[in-house]
Amino acid sequence: xxxxxxxxxxxxxxxxxxxxxxxxxxxxxxxxxxxxxxxxxxxxxxxxxxxxxxxxxxxxxxxxxxxxxxxxxxxxxxxxxxxxxxxxxxxxxxxxxxxxxxxxxxxxxxxxxxxxxxxxxxxxxxxxxxxxxxxxxxxxxxxxxxxxxxxxxxxx
Amino acid sequence: xxxxxxxxxxxxxxxxxxxxxxxxxxxxxxxxxxxxxxxxxxxxxxxxxxxxxxxxxxxxxxxxxxxxxxxxxxxxxxxxxxxxxxxxxxxxxxxxxxxxxxxxxxxxxxxxxxxxxxxxxxxxxxxxxxxxxxxxxxxxxxxxxxxxxxxxxxxxxxxxxxxxxxxxxxxxxxxxxxxxxx
Numbered sequence: 001x002x003x004x005x006x007x008x009x010x011x012x013x014x015x016x017x018x019x020x021x022x023x024x025x026x027x028x029x030x031x032x033x034x035x036x037x038x039x040x041x042x043x044x045x046x047x048x049x050x051x052x053x054x055x056x057x058x059x060x061x062x063x064x065x066x067x068x069x070x071x072x073x074x075x076x077x078x079x080x081x082x083x084x085x086x087x088x089x090x091x092x093x094x095x096x097x098x099x100x101x102x103x104x105x106x107x108x109x110x111x112x113x114x115x116x117x118x119x120x121x122x123x124x125x126x127x128x129x130x131x132x133x134x135x136x137x138x139x140x141x142x143x144x145x146x147x148x149x150x151x152x153x154x155x156x
Numbered sequence: 157x158x159x160x161x162x163x164x165x166x167x168x169x170x171x172x173x174x175x176x177x178x179x180x181x182x183x184x185x186x187x188x189x190x191x192x193x194x195x196x197x198x199x200x201x202x203x204x205x206x207x208x209x210x211x212x213x214x215x216x217x218x219x220x221x222x223x224x225x226x227x228x229x230x231x232x233x234x235x236x237x238x239x240x241x242x243x244x245x246x247x248x249x250x251x252x253x254x255x256x257x258x259x260x261x262x263x264x265x266x267x268x269x270x271x272x273x274x275x276x277x278x279x280x281x282x283x284x285x286x287x288x289x290x291x292x293x294x295x296x297x298x299x300x301x302x303x304x305x306x307x308x309x310x311x312x313x314x315x316x317x318x319x320x321x322x323x324x325x326x327x328x329x330x331x332x333x334x335x336x337x338x
Binding site: 064 | 192201286287288
């Protein structure tokens with residue numbers, strides 16, 4: 001028989017389990033100051049895992065992600081700046097390792113394409129609405145036909 | 157003029173469709189998972205490793221100077237590497253270009269047994285136990301193979317196993333071209 005106490009115990013263990021699982025990545029790395037810890041968190045969230053390419057370095061369990069997290073942590077402890085760390089990784093893996101692609105001429109369409117398309121669509125839409133053709137007046141014959149057709153039917 | 161615009165308007169869905177077909181044709185033929193190397197046309201990154209076969213002996217970037225060479229990143233735990241291995245053996249036998257190896261995050265004993273069993277196509281192998289040298293080369297999976305020119309610059313990176321087709325149609329022409337360049 002599962003008592004209330006038992007249920008409470010199971011629930012508590014589940015909650016603890018979930019919170020520990022979430023703490024897995026960032027708490028494995030020790031830093032001297034909370035600022036370093038914050039930088040590590042920020043960097044690993046903004047860098048892509050190249051193996052599981054929809055995940056960031058913080059969440060991925062891939063061996064390469066673990067290695068790169070290690071590299072980032074070591075460099076933070078060595079006193080390197082965020083820019084230096086990012087440059088180090090981009091030099092080896094290219095811009096793809098950043099989740100936010102840099103704003104270059106080649107990525108201009110990537111960044112602004114959707115907005116340009118939306119704007120163009122709105123303009124075309126407004127233009128075609130404005131251009132609605134004028135209603136032509138019906139000729140007398142056509143008007144008579146129309147009246148005939150619109151008369152309420154006597155067949156019920 | 158209005159007539160021309162009307163005709164254009166009539167054909168615009170077809171034109172848009174054709175443009176889309178072209179984009180899809182090109183786009184769906186690409187591999188979205190492949191990350192092209194950021195190190196093309198740059199000098200080879202650091203390669204200071206102990207030799208797999210002789211732990212006390214060190215290798216460095218000097219091995220890449222003076223001739224066109226291949227660097228193949230492999231491991232015994234990598235299944236695709238086993239698939240491409242016979243092709244590497246063939247390339248080594250043909251003596252067209254030397255192949256250097258980077259044993260990535262492997263166990264030394266396992267690697268030596270593996271090579272004894274399946275053959276050793278490598279002129280020399282660097283043992284990268286923790287994978288740090290591989291990170292310098294922008295390696296994100298195995299196998300990967302770099303084509304390096306006579307001056308020690310990376311000129312091409314093959315992502316994934318080398319098949320006979322890939323060798324004949326993609327890599328061998330590049331190697332031959334680089335060997336012709338002075």
